[in-house]
Every structure is written in structure tokens, then in C-alpha cells.
Amino acid sequence: MEPLPQRFATTRWSLILAAGTGHAPEAREALATLCGLYWYPLYAFVRRRGHSAEEARDLTQGFFARLLERDDLSTLDPRRGRFRAWLLTALKHFLSNERDRLQAVKRGGGESLLSIDGEQAESTYGLEPSHDLTPERLFERRWALALLQQVTALLRAEWVKAGKESLFEKLKGCLMDKTESSYQRIAHDVGMSEGAVKVAAHRLRSRFRELLRSEIAQTVEHAHEIDGELRHLLAALG
Structure with a gap:
């Protein structure tokens, strides 16, 4: 087996890093995809800083x-290695002149990566x-x-495509919980043996861990950063 490459050549993060030295449709698409995942965590951060829902x-x-x-993309530091860390730092810098920033936004100008549904955002924040x-x-x-929800959606799509949507809905509660007490009930519900349910x-x-x-x-x-991010994810949920 060949060793894992030290740097991922085709990840969304590496494409965004490349955008610091030039404009590329692939980098823009990668940035839009990641920002689509991160918009609510950032919104929640701004709200918790004391801003109103509209602000x-x-x-x-x-x-x-x-x-x-x-100019913003050119400040990306590859040594940071984590899009999450860079994004929050960039937001903090953006908010450091928040009064001027807010007025500029209200005047319009600039193309946004996405449009935020204010009602949806505030409904989630209320919880x-x-x-x-x-x-x-x-x-x-x-x-x-957000990351766990994204992965669960990808996994569900795979099982739906394989014609196993009903089984997925029964088993999805086992993704983070290995308690076997419910396997017998699930087996009865879906008409499978308990052993087959355990294998599934x-x-x-x-597959969830792979995704x-x-x-x-x-x-x-870098590949060696994945395990650290996994540990950080689990700690963030604690």
C-alpha cells in the first residue's frame, strides 16, 4: 500500500486556497458548498454576540x-489547515468594524454566496x-x-437509492448509539432476522464513519488533521 499523501490535492479546502492566487469557477463552487454548510453556525455566533435577528x-x-x-481569499493561510478555524477568525475580523460593515450591507453592493432565510434562521436560533x-x-x-446532519443526509440518499429507505429510517437511531436492545424490535418490524439487522x-x-x-x-x-477534527467534533457536542 502506498502512503497517504500529505496534502489532499482535490479537496474543497485546497481549491479555495488556490483561489487566493486567482479566480476559478471550481474554487467559487467549493466555497459556496462549504459556506452553505457553515452559514447557520456563523449566524448563531453573530446572534450570540448580541446582534438582533435582522442585523x-x-x-x-x-x-x-x-x-x-x-483580497479576502488572499489572506488564507495554508498553515492553519482548517476551514472552520479560518472562517471564524475571518468573521471576527469582519465584525471588528461591524457598524461600518452593517451600513455597507444595508446600502447594497457586493455579490453574496447565498441568501439567508431570516425566518428559518431565527426559528432555529430560538431552540x-x-x-x-x-x-x-x-x-x-x-x-x-451541521456536519453530522450533512453526513446523515448523504448516507440516507445512498440507502434510498439502494431501495432500503425503510430500513435506514429504522436504523438511523443506531448511528451514534450501539445499544442492541432495539434490534429485535426492528427485525420484527422489517421482517428480517435479528442477526441480519445487526449486520446492517x-x-x-x-459507512457513516467513512462519509x-x-x-x-x-x-x-493534510491527512493527519482528520482525527484531530473528529475529536474536536465529539468534544463540541459534549
């Missing part, structure tokens, strides 16, 4: 608009824990949840 929506959209400017989670911790928690659950969890590692690989520059 948070405008500031978050304004931040994404700035990401399309070459956030009201205890003393800092803006940074709330961002990290929401980053972890094992395969489901294995999770693959998605994390899209946001780091």
Missing part, C-alpha cells in the same frame, strides 16, 4: 459577500440552549451538528 442576517450575508473578494454558551462554543457546537447496523455505522471522515477531509489540508 445578524445582514452581517452574515455581508460576510459571505466579502469572501468573494480576492438554542439559553445557558452561558459563549459565541465561540455555540459556533463549534453548530458546526458539529454495523455496515450503516461503518464523516470524507467530509472532514474536505475542510483540512
